[in-house]
Amino acid sequence: MADAHTTEMRDKMKLPESVKIGIHRYSIRVGHEMDGWGHVSHNDKVITISDNMVESEKANTLLEEIGHTCFQMTGVSRLKEMPDNWQDVCLGSLCDWLLHVLRENPGVTEYLLKAGEGKTALEKVMA
Secondary structure, eight states, rough: OOOHHHHHHHHHHHOOSEEEEETEEEEEEEEEEEESEEEETTTTTTEEEEESHHHHHHHHHHHHHHHHHHHHSGGGGGGGSSSSTHHHHHHHHHHHHHHHHHOOOHHHHHHHHHSSSSHHHHHHOOO
């Protein structure tokens, strides 16, 4: 059970300003009146997160957009034909990148772990 101080800290957490993914630094912005919860512009190196969510959903969406970016960097999405072990190839490549991002960005990792005390959309569905 979270104490009042912990709950207050989680509610006050703000999205990080940027995240380093590979050799690139992506700005993190809040979007208003977006279609969807998040978006990545690989050309502009910008991750946009909708402001129409609680912090736990923003954290989940940020991690998903980081995942999309890592997946793009693996090159797997450019394969002409998927190998028989495509799930292993995808997960192995993606996990390498995600672990790298989490290690290189302790502020982002802290935000992802501590933002919001509410349940994510997936947790609500699974309840």
